[in-house]
Amino acid sequence: MLRRRRAAAVHSATGTVTAAAAGRAAPLLDVRGLRVAFPLGAGSVRAVRGVDFSLGAGDTLGVVGESGSGKSTLALSLTRMLPGVGRVSGGSVLLDGEDLAAAGEEALRRVLSAAPDGTPVVDWRAPYDRGPARKPGQLSWGTGTTPSFFGPDNGTEYVTIVDNAAPHGNLLVYRADGGPEPVCRIPVLTQYARSGTEDAVIASGRSVFVTNTYGYPYPALPEGAPASRPSSANFDGGLSRIDVNAQGTGCEVVWNSPVKSAALPRLSLADGKIYTVSVTGPTGSAGLNTFAQYHHSVIDPATGAQLNSSFLGIGLVYNPLQMRGTAAPDGTLYQGTETGVVRISRR
Known part of the structure; x- marks a missing residue:
């Protein structure tokens, strides 16, 4: 020490x-x-x-x-x-x-490098739209996404977040060695009247996958979290895939999926599929912990179609609270829930 x-x-x-x-x-x-x-x-x-x-x-x-x-x-x-x-x-x-x-109006995402003596250097900085208030289904006021690097060559050509604009957040994609002008700023999850996300995106190759958490009711909020606007909303779920074009000059929405992801989705490098815990039935604040049905779901990243769904259980014992699961080398998934951990293994 x-x-x-x-x-x-x-x-x-x-x-x-x-x-x-x-x-x-x-x-x-x-x-x-x-x-x-x-x-x-x-x-x-x-x-x-x-x-x-x-x-x-x-x-x-x-x-x-x-x-x-x-x-x-x-x-x-x-x-x-x-x-x-x-x-x-x-x-x-x-x-x-x-x-x-x-996470104020001037909150910034930035890319840092280091001087020869190790001192951090700000290479570029760019503001994002914080929105008028915290959205229901978010834990804080501002972007809910962790900046994610991706790209078709070395996996770090681009960096992306989703802002908190109203009524729909925008996917912001920047060149990691360029910035601060974005490659694209495109509204996502616009199939719903309002949307937002608390989850980190999946980013791989030229593709970014965004999960809608708008309206997801959490049992508690961080200390000092401001009131959401509106105070509550229905949880519609849904995912969207957005691709950066081959020239790296813009983005387009490839598909929208209606799957209601109750956990942070993961992309498997072993088989190229997206895995998550989805929810059906009543998805209000009471429904998610009582009669909502939770499933282990597999999604095709090429089309957004749900390839498989295995029933897990009902109610709060299986509510994953938008948490990320951890996969073992043999494919076994360990998923945290509101009351513990669920182990999901292949038969």
Whole structure:
């Protein structure tokens, strides 16, 4: 552990992580009161509680603690790459004076590189439309998508997010080594009166797959989350595939699928198919935890057609809360739900 003049503490549900950071008059990275929460049932698990530290250019920070104490969660929260429903619930993360934890009108997505001495350099930056308010089916006000790299050659030619414009979000695609002018800005999930997403996209080759979570009712929201507008809505579900053209000059919608994905879909590199947990029946706030039926579904990425659907169960025991599942090498899927973990294996 580094010995510095000022200590930073990461307080988690299971212990305390201590680290050291030097004070600087104008730090490159300045974290104050950072809190991270994961909604669970009627409450939430506070994984990180009130972290403070500063780093200057070229500084190194060591974080020490037992397993489960919040070290990885802290690191992921700094880049807004928290898994599942985890969200920054308070505090600030200032990078060169700009708050990365805030999702305001001027919130930015950026591509960073490093100078020869390792100092982060902003190559380009681009604003996105935050929209007038948090949408129902989202956990925070702003884009719900993690920036995803993709491309037909090395897989990193493009970077994409979905903004929070109303009534429909726009898929924004940028050249990773270009920017900030987008290759395309195209409305998605327009088959519904309103749409939005809390899920990261699937991006592979020239294709991007976007899931509609508008109206999905969560059992709890992160601390400090603003009210949604409207306060609630029906969950229509649906997925869309958008392709970047061969010239890299624009995008087009290839298909829209009516499948109601209740989990974050995954693209299998083994067989090229999309896997998710879908839901049928009543999908309001009461229905998802009572009479809604959950299925393990396979989707054809070429057409959007549902190739197979296997019944899992009914009600909250099987509600995956838009969380991502984890697949084992043998194809077994471990899917988190509102009450535990479901193991789905091939026969």
